[in-house]
Amino acid sequence: VDEFDIIRRYFMPAVTRRADVVAGIGDDAALLSVPAGHELVVCTDTLVSGVHFPRHTPAAAIGHKALAVNLSDLAAMGAQPAWATLALTLPDADPRWLEDFAHGLLALAQRFDVELVGGDTTRGPLTVTVTAQGLVRHGMALRRRGARVGDRVYVTGTLGDAGLALRLQERASAHLQARLDYPEPRIEAGQALCGFATAAIDISDGLLADLAHLLASDRLGAIVEIDALPRSAAFLEVHETPGAGAQPAYYELPLSAGDDYELCFTVPPAHSTAVEQRLEHAGCAATAIGEITDTPGIRCVRANGSGYTPVARGFLHFGEDQHG
Amino acid sequence: VDEFDIIRRYFMPAVTRRADVVAGIGDDAALLSVPAGHELVVCTDTLVSGVHFPRHTPAAAIGHKALAVNLSDLAAMGAQPAWATLALTLPDADPRWLEDFAHGLLALAQRFDVELVGGDTTRGPLTVTVTAQGLVRHGMALRRRGARVGDRVYVTGTLGDAGLALRLQERASAHLQARLDYPEPRIEAGQALCGFATAAIDISDGLLADLAHLLASDRLGAIVEIDALPRSAAFLEVHETPGAGAQPAYYELPLSAGDDYELCFTVPPAHSTAVEQRLEHAGCAATAIGEITDTPGIRCVRANGSGYTPVARGFLHFGEDQHG
Numbered sequence: 001v002d003e004f005d006i007i008r009r010y011f012m013p014a015v016t017r018r019a020d021v022v023a024g025i026g027d028d029a030a031l032l033s034v035p036a037g038h039e040l041v042v043c044t045d046t047l048v049s050g051v052h053f054p055r056h057t058p059a060a061a062i063g064h065k066a067l068a069v070n071l072s073d074l075a076a077m078g079a080q081p082a083w084a085t086l087a088l089t090l091p092d093a094d095p096r097w098l099e100d101f102a103h104g105l106l107a108l109a110q111r112f113d114v115e116l117v118g119g120d121t122t123r124g125p126l127t128v129t130v131t132a133q134g135l136v137r138h139g140m141a142l143r144r145r146g147a148r149v150g151d152r153v154y155v156t157g158t159l160g161d162a163g164l165a166l167r168l169q170e171r172a173s174a175h176l177q178a179r180l181d182y183p184e185p186r187i188e189a190g191q192a193l194c195g196f197a198t199a200a201i202d203i204s205d206g207l208l209a210d211l212a213h214l215l216a217s218d219r220l221g222a223i224v225e226i227d228a229l230p231r232s233a234a235f236l237e238v239h240e241t242p243g244a245g246a247q248p249a250y251y252e253l254p255l256s257a258g259d260d261y262e263l264c265f266t267v268p269p270a271h272s273t274a275v276e277q278r279l280e281h282a283g284c285a286a287t288a289i290g291e292i293t294d295t296p297g298i299r300c301v302r303a304n305g306s307g308y309t310p311v312a313r314g315f316l317h318f319g320e321d322q323h324g
Numbered sequence: 325v326d327e328f329d330i331i332r333r334y335f336m337p338a339v340t341r342r343a344d345v346v347a348g349i350g351d352d353a354a355l356l357s358v359p360a361g362h363e364l365v366v367c368t369d370t371l372v373s374g375v376h377f378p379r380h381t382p383a384a385a386i387g388h389k390a391l392a393v394n395l396s397d398l399a400a401m402g403a404q405p406a407w408a409t410l411a412l413t414l415p416d417a418d419p420r421w422l423e424d425f426a427h428g429l430l431a432l433a434q435r436f437d438v439e440l441v442g443g444d445t446t447r448g449p450l451t452v453t454v455t456a457q458g459l460v461r462h463g464m465a466l467r468r469r470g471a472r473v474g475d476r477v478y479v480t481g482t483l484g485d486a487g488l489a490l491r492l493q494e495r496a497s498a499h500l501q502a503r504l505d506y507p508e509p510r511i512e513a514g515q516a517l518c519g520f521a522t523a524a525i526d527i528s529d530g531l532l533a534d535l536a537h538l539l540a541s542d543r544l545g546a547i548v549e550i551d552a553l554p555r556s557a558a559f560l561e562v563h564e565t566p567g568a569g570a571q572p573a574y575y576e577l578p579l580s581a582g583d584d585y586e587l588c589f590t591v592p593p594a595h596s597t598a599v600e601q602r603l604e605h606a607g608c609a610a611t612a613i614g615e616i617t618d619t620p621g622i623r624c625v626r627a628n629g630s631g632y633t634p635v636a637r638g639f640l641h642f643g644e645d646q647h648g
Binding site (some may be wrong): 022023026027028029030031032033034036039040041042043044045046047048049050051052073074076077079083085086087089118119120122123124125127129131133134136140143144145188200201202 | 346347350351352354355356357358360363364365366367368369372373374375376395398400403407409410413427441442443444446447448449451453455457458460465467468476524525526539541551595
């Protein structure tokens with residue numbers, strides 16, 4: 001099986017044929033039309049086996065997740081997804097694995113009208129890099145910077161599910177496992193926030209780590225109400241509301257576990273109601289979890305007003321856990 | 325050293341700041357402006373240590389080559405390079421290695437006015453994926469398809485140098501080694517061919533393999549005059565013009581070795597002189613090596629008119645050498 005056969009057999013048949021793709025897979029490069037009045041939004045993310053997903057992860061989940069983590073970045077910019085390229089490094093060309101992987105990736109691509117326009121397959125340790133491209137109306141993109149003192153801090157969906165699934169391994173419920181394996185990029189939510197949110201980021205490395213990036217762009221701080229963090233019913237089945245000091249995972253996982261791929265964003269108080277309505281219309285839950293302050297750093301507080309010092313800041317590559 | 329530090333320290337300081345980059349490294353995604361009247365050209369290529377380059381390859385060469393192989397794809401489309409993203413998977417974060425790698429990549433980027441607009445660094449076996457983006461005037465891109473019977477087949481530069489360097493290893497001359505480690509993307513040549521060449525492809529897997537892809541797009545064939553293949557002085561120092569039947573490497577390396585990253589393209593006879601002049605003006609040598617025929621397949625002939633059957637077709641991933 002050579003490179004061309006792999007691309008042809010597994011990735012060409014499916015997909016969306018977008019009208020703005022002048023040439024897709026099968027030439028030296030793809031040729032694409034960007035509509036007038038729009039900016040191009042580009043991001044790239046790599047998943048390495050054993051680092052970003054456990055080695056026994058189903059191929060369909062790897063395919064889904066490789067695209068989903070990139071669509072999540074597009075969502076954080078408020079972009080409409082359009083095209084993707086796939087760089088797939090494989091130890092061998094197992095047809096069954098490839099079929100499942102392609103199915104997982106292409107099913108998500110189809111849902112968001114993304115065309116796979118190019119790729120490269122190489123032999124080596126399992127590594128998947130997707131580069132995704134989207135479109136946003138000129139000047140309308142959400143950015144990491146832009147938050148202002150007094151803005152409310154929101155997150156979409158629920159936090160800590162993926163981290164809990166990783167921790168529980170084969171004891172994770174189906175819901176928790178699906179949250180880890182099949183993250184849902186918040187595309188509609190991101191678009192609904194354009195023109196209303198002042199700043200946004202997606203939560204890939206944990207709320208504290210990613211909120212810190214957002215805050216660092218403007219040298220701001222935030223208060224996070226850790227009892228208000230949204231937790232799923234599946235999460236609460238494992239970690240009930242704690243008494244004082246009990247169950248650190250109840251706080252730590254929503255604060256610091258990565259892989260949830262929810263959006264974290266800031267909204268001026270005057271826009272809160274409008275934003276909540278727009279997100280409800282987009283079918284996406286959102287929860288106010290805190291407020292932007294002018295004191296750099298993140299201060300975690302409990303409902304009773306007492307402070308909380310997180311144990312870990314979030315997922316860091318190459319290394320050392322840092323206290324935040 | 326975390327991911328943000330790596331990107332910030334090694335890849336942010338250098339570079340070109342292009343006016344069409346609204347947001348580069350440091351947000352969830354890059355924001356880019358595509359000028360009116362242009363199409364976007366996108367390609368992606370991965371280099372795996374031990375597969376696409378020997379393990380002892382200098383870091384600067386790996387950085388150069390990771391971008392160069394992508395710019396070569398843009399060249400084959402006649403595009404002007406604009407932006408790139410880098411997905412870098414590393415076993416560890418060795419500062420000296422990263423500095424050299426970044427230097428190799430960014431020096432080439434600067435020469436072609438390419439801005440690095442995003443990236444991802446992950447831990448794992450050394451793998452480098454670059455996605456490059458370029459621009460081409462609407463409808464002017466070179467494609468793989470479009471060749472017609474009677475068109476002349478050309479290649480830029482010289483063939484077989486990189487393959488010879490791989491074969492000679494530490495006995496390779498500096499010129500041959502540089503051809504393997506620092507391939508030169510034929511950007512100016514590709515642009516000079518727009519509107520004149522009928523089809524083009526870059527030679528990454530060997531002339532026979534890549535010409536076969538070009539021909540397959542239109543179900544055509546070609547005669548290749550194997551004594552006319554351009555060979556460098558450094559190549560000829562090792563493999564002199566052979567007598568009958570001697571030195572198969574004299575033919576095999578230019579026909580089948582990969583990694584030269586020259587362009588192969590087709591030109592109607594009426595445009596030959598114009599194309600040769602345009603390429604000379606672009607500072608790029610080009611050699612006519614054959615002709616398009618309507619009989620599918622590639623027929624190799626020697627200067628004395630006798631046929632030649634190549635031993636190998638070119639570099640195939642996952643696999644079996646196939647006779648072409």
